[in-house]
Amino acid sequence: MASRLISINSFAQTVTKMSCLRSPYRLAASASQRNFCCLAVGIAVLLSGCGPGPKAEFSLRDATGELIPAAQKVVKKTLDEKFGTPQNLVAWQRFPVNYGGVQGSVADVSKDGVTANFESDLPAIHKDAPLLWLSGPRAGAKTSVDSVATFDTTTKQLKWAGSAEPAPAAGDKFVIGYGGNLQTGRVVYMKNCMHCHGVAGDGAGPTAQYLNPLPRDYRLGLFKFTSTLTPEKPTRDDLTRVVQHGIPGTYMPSFRWLGDKETTAVVEYIRWLSMRGEFEKRIDDDLSNDYSAVAMEASAKKANEAYQSAMKTAKKEDRPEKPKTANQLTKAALDEFSKYEKDDLPGVINDTATLLAESWKKGEEADSLIVPTVARVTDNEASRERGKRLYLSDKGKCYTCHGVQGRGDGVATEDFWKKPGSDEYYSHRGLHDTWGRPLQPRNLTLGQYRGGRRPVDVFRRIYAGIKGTPMPGFGRTALKDEEIWDIVNYVMSLQFQSTPTKSIVTDHATASK
Amino acid sequence: MGRFWAVFFVASAVIAVGLCWVAPSHGLWFPGTLKGGFGAGVAHSSIGKRIDDLFYLVLVIVAVTYIGTHAVLGYVLWRGATIKAEEKVLFSHGSHSLEVIWTIVPSGILLYIALYQMDVWAAYRFKEFSPKKAEAVAEVTARQFEWRIRYPARGKTLMPTPQPDDVYTVNELHVPTGRPVSISLKTEDVQHAFFVPELRIKQDAVPGLTIPVWFDVDEPRQYEMVCAELCGWGHYKMKARLIAVSDEDFGAWKDKAALEQFDDGFKKPAE
Incomplete structure (x- = not known):
């Protein structure tokens, strides 16, 4: 197009x-004017913040x-x-924005209008709704867009305001109410x-x-x-x-x-x-x-x-x-x-x-969507244990930001980091997002899921990371889908562990060896 | 001028009564189903109906008093304005018996209302259903500016802390109809108030407290659920829906919601 x-x-x-209350009025000192001033101030206070x-x-x-x-x-x-x-x-x-409108085509051309066919059920068509021609001789007119003059719901007879020439032919496509969505x-x-x-x-x-x-x-x-x-x-x-x-x-x-x-x-x-x-x-x-x-x-x-x-x-x-x-x-x-x-x-x-x-356009394509290649690994002790080891391993390195116990207090939050593409450091300790704002890694023990609490949501966070943040994607590269599921199982269980069951620090030491 | 005030006060009373009289037929009365599409809205919970009855009782008392006092006021003003110079004036100021009458009669009325309403209050608070006795269906947590809701898994009871198999929704409270149920009301930040106008249920959510609220819903459909305590600049956005369904549908809904919530996004490849 x-x-x-x-x-x-x-x-x-x-x-x-x-609306903001402004007070640009100062009380006059003169006693004779005081009453008048009080009234004026009263009215001014009432009216301030009014108006467009x-x-x-x-x-x-x-x-x-x-x-x-x-x-x-x-x-x-x-x-x-x-x-x-x-x-x-x-x-x-x-x-690729769906600007809105009802698509139709010309079924028949008569002397003073056309009979229309609509793709969907007959929509509500209002007078003066903009009428845009997508094909045929009227299409591509740079001047003005036609508008609906009359539309008969029973006969589907459509007339428009504006020039009659060039007349559309049968089969020409049009949109009524273009831009309504926007x-x-x-x-x-x-x-x-x-x-x-x-x-x-x-x-x-x-x-x-x-x-x-x-x-x-x-x-x-x-x-x-x-x-x-x-x-x-x-x-x-x-x-x-x-x-x-x-x-x-x-x-x-x-x-x-x-x-x-x-x-x-x-x-x-x-x-x-x-x-x-x-x-x-x-x-x-x-x-x-x-x-x-x-x-x-x-x-x-x-x-x-x-x-x-x-x-x-x-x-x-x-x-x-x-x-x-x-x-x-x-x-x-x-x-x-x-x-x-x-x-x-x-x-x-x-x-x-x-x-x-x-x-x-690409974002909407099926190829862009993350679909796990395997079903969620059964959520049991063994899977969580595997997940924990991956969480603490050098392969996942989750603990560097999210902390050994998942409280979002990893060592990365203590460091000073360089701004991307420069040698300058951020003035604040800890991680920053692409918008340049300080950012805390999620505390995984709260059970708060910003991007959704479905297992597939958590899977996708680990698979593709979180855009605009230091959270990287692990899918296809560092971790297999089964491994991601193990981490999902472990991470989603953190909320329900009030205290670490074992000495998690010792585990960390053995896991990173 | 005296006659004007007499007419003014009587006319204003007549207009006020007239407006109240036609309001129900124009849907300007209580929220709820209109009786046969006409008249006052009817509450959709048993306690709501009793609260409405109380309202009507008070309304009748107030209406009689209002009409009576305005009739007397109008008469007195008119009489005072049209009195002839030679007529003798009656002074009632300081009349002991009048003072006694208008002290005792209103006190009696107030005492009657105070005693009469206790039963409804007791029924709502502890007599019929202690909110703790009714089945807890959900934990409703208010926050600026939405309602987050947690349900126990089907066949389980609501626990005070989140469980792995809990079901969550936001801004949609699903409840079964036909039996008393309760919710645990909490707030994450400031004070909010849980208000379902058509059930006549309103309860403040107070930081630090978990407040049980019980109600029953008689008709399966959607009800408006709003925040009734000014809680910040986005207070007006804090709208939600209470979705009441039959018992079977409630179970079916919970199964569906759980299935969706534990979705792992995996699709078996077609063979």
Whole structure:
């Protein structure tokens, strides 16, 4: 399908209101004015916090803000064009998002309309619902999307508002109410999720600052609790499960009471937000190599320092050349950027979208799903014992993070760790996730299962690890499926062992030999 | 002006009574099944029905008092506003017998209500079913902002601590109908309140306590279950469902839930 952008106009604009009590009024000292002032203050206090709050908007990533202004502008323009704003969403057909709508085809063409066939049971079709042609002469119209004028439920006669020409032919396919899913998803998201996860899915909503662990930032395209292999995206079912069951031990509550339609829609919206965020990130990554204003400033400063110190010692004849200032660098980058924008950027956007769409499509494929090749090994003493030995062995090395007794207090939590891809250390002891936040290995004795308590959930955690965290995947490489099941049996029994049955430390010593 | 107030107070009373009179037929009364689709909602638990009866008793007493006092108030105001200059005025202020009457009559009414309701309270708290005697079906743990529920395995009794074969759900409390059952109510963080409006059951969940709550449900269907104690910014999200099913269906559901919970994801390859 061609890369088409369909603008979805908002019908229910959910603007969030952050009410805050401001008190910009000072009591006047004059006694004669006191009564009036008291009244004014009273009214002001009553009214403060009323009125519409700030308009919801998709904030840009910090990395975008560090680019040179011209590049920032282009990123913003691209995002607005391809994804729209919270009030006016745009469906980019490149991405595997179920934007919603009812598919049908033309059965017969009459003088002033068509008779339609629908794939599913006859849906509710409202006047003014957008009508999008997928094939035939009306398809691919870049101007405006048609809308339903009348629809007769008995004769299935469909008329649309807009030009009659070119007339569709029998067999042409169309969608009514395209984008409905995304719109419903937006409304559900703004009511229930935005509070913590933020308008853009950046995990920085108004309540986020009070929470620990912090809400997920979708913009890395990473989701922790999935049923897919390590590099793959989550499936729709995975996200639905989290929405319905919540995550115990975190602030994510269960949204079981949402209807099926709302749940499906909000999952689709979250996937779309995640794609939008990761698209921005990838474009940023590409641009920040050459067009980061912050990086340029830093390098100019460094070069200048080197120059200054060199000048002090160097002889007159071999004095180094004066380095370029940040302004000069930016100016040069600006000239280069206009060329880059014209020649390379469309290709980069295209490739990024293709890669991203492919990765989300792949996540849904059967090959990406982790299915144990053997049934759960019978959960008995012997299996748990094997599991324990693997847990304490150098093959599993579970104890380094989760602790010898599974209390999440392994030696790794005492160390200082380097930031990925740099020589800098984190300021805090212990493990960190990809979002750069401190992270505790799970205390396995609590019986709290964030990613689900089904044995298959625990199996998948060990098999593929937890995305975005230091928890690695052991499946296919270090451990066989039977061995993973032994560990599952051992780990799931930890909750019920009040005290270690044997001297677990001695066991550890023998196991690691 | 005096006549205006007389009319005002009588009219407001008439409007208030009129609104209460039509409210049940518009579904603006109690939650629960409307009698034949019309009238006040009926509670779906035996104790709920008795609580409703108490409410109606108090309502009748209050209605009689309200109408009576407003009639007198209206009369007095009207009479005062229209009295002629030459008429003799009756002063009742300081009347000993009136003081005695309006002290003794309300006290008698209050005493009657206080004694009458004790039976229902006793029935709910200890007389008919001590909540500990009713079968404990689940442990309900409230937390910001959801309900996490733990059931014993089929055929087993609920233990105070988690067992390996326990069944878990979140925001869905499944209970059997037709017999008294109890839940152990707990909270993980702040105070919450377990409230099922259609059963008229409401109980605070207090940090550090495990509070048994008993009830019975007469009709197998879904009921709304909400938090009735402002527990934080997401209080409004703390909605759940109480799903009442017959005894057989309850057992079948538990089997199904257990099967799903102990799913190992393994699929036998087709031969």
